[in-house]
Every structure is written in C-alpha cells, then in structure tokens.
Amino acid sequence: IDLSVTWLGQTMPGCLYNASGVWCREEDELEALHASAAAAVITKSATLKPRDGNPEPRYCRTPLGSINSMGLPNRGFDYYLDYARRYRYGSGKPLFLSLSGLSLDDNCAMLRRLAEEGLPAVPEVNLSCPNVPGKPQLGYDFAATAEALEAFDAAYSGLYGVKLPPYFDPAHFAAMAEILNRHPRLAFVTCINSIGNGLVVDIDSEAVVIKPKDGLGGLGGDYVLPTALANVREFFRLLPGKDVVGCGGVKSGREAFMHILAGARAVQVGTCLYHEGPGAFSRIAGELAMLMRVKGYRSLDAFRGRLRTL
C-alpha cells in the first residue's frame, strides 16, 4: 500500500501532516512532528512580530471537537524563518511556513523575506484567521482577496498556497475560484480553516467556555467534517491544475479516505492531533492503509477525486 504523495515538484512519504496552529508553535513541537509519521510539517501562522495572543481560557475541547480563539499567538516570523534555515529537507518531508500577517504589507514583507532566503520551505498564506478582534477573515472579502493575491504574486516568485475559510454557498465557491484561477503560482488551497465564531455553552456554569470575544471561537473536529468535505470537493472541481489540501474533522483513516475521495492531494489533522499528539499520524495512516487494502486500492491516485454522485 503506497500512501506517498507527489506534488509541488517533490514526493513526500505519506499523505498526512498537521494543520497549522496545532503542535507547531515551538521548535520542540515542530521537531516532534518531523520525528513522527507526519509526512510534512507546517508551522504556526506567523505574524511579523511575536504575539502573545488572546487571554485564556482560549481553547476548549468538546464532545464533538474543539473551539478556539487563540488570537494568533506565535514566536514571530524570524523564529520560523530561522527554523526553516535549519530544517532537514533531505528527510523528504516538506516544510510549510504558515504566514498570517496583520496587514497586506506584513504578508508581502514576509513573502519577500522568504523569497530572499531561497529555502525549499513553501508558504501557506492564511486568509482565514477568525480570532483577531477587529480583523475580519480576508477570505470572506473577495475584493481584498483579489488584491492580496496580486500583491503576493509580486512579492514571491515561487509556488505558494493559501488557507481558506469554509464557504457555504455555490456563488461563493464560484467567486473565489474565479479569483484563485488568475494565479498560476498559487499551487494549492487548504480547505478548511475552523468554522469561525461558533459559541459553546456550559449548562452547569451557564457560561461560555472561552474568554475572548465573549465566547466566540473557531470550531474544529466532528462539527466541521461535512463542510470541509464540501469545500474540498467544490474547489477540486473548480481549480483545474491546482491541488486541494483537506483539513477538517480527520480523526481516523475513514475521514482521511473521505477527504482524498473528495479530491484532497494531502490531508491535515488538527483537533485530533491536539489531543492525541503526533502518534495520531501512524495510527491514522495505518487505518487508511487497511481501508485501502480492503477496497483493493494500492495507491491514493487509484481513488483520489473519484467520489461518486447519484
């Protein structure tokens, strides 16, 4: 059973890696991911300068997943760039740098700095952080997204990707696809980020469970799987020649299989990784391989994007 994935001009040894933000803020976490069965590593979304993020409690596990309003706590771009300088690319595991500047200028400054370094690290620009008070998700503003992608193309001459928020309307899928398809070096989209601004209520305390934004936060886990799959399948159809990375609700080989069936080139794990740790990758990969064996598939190419309609 071959779980390898060939994309971005390289072949990685498997199809699973972390969702940005989970187990990837500190160097020791990143090293644990690299040492695990994760097939790639992506860093916590970086802002130009280090950030403490939102007041705690800002993360809460629930029976069906998680809610978070971290607020972009991170060590700052230079920390992750330094890690990228020392990363062992020879492992065959790609390194992605997630960039989430607080302004278009910041995103372009980080992209220009990365371009100057000439490192193999691939940028994934985050268009979808839902948790910085006063900063709406860029991905929900089509004009701003169009302008940003023009600026990214000017700032960075290599291949890059974007992390998209979930969309919920065919008109929005179409509008975004029309914008994304203008950019040949935009090689992949990662669908989806958390479903923004959910509210979890604790009936014992009769209170919300996180402090920022009076309890509003991004949802992950089981809550988001159908929405994640819809976004993967729609953008797989609408973005010919681009890759779609699936993210959302993956906690076993079953959901990984669903994402690939929907068209995902590779699959990210967030909430499940937060709680299980990097051991999740070997478990999920084993479950996926077993599922493929039972079904008679020897590689991901044998079923990627083959979701049947009725």
Ligand SMILES: O=C(O)c1[nH]c(=O)[nH]c(=O)c1Cl
């Ligand atoms: O609050 C966060 O740090 C955060 N949380 C999310 O669920 N998605 C994001 O992209 C970010 Cl940047």
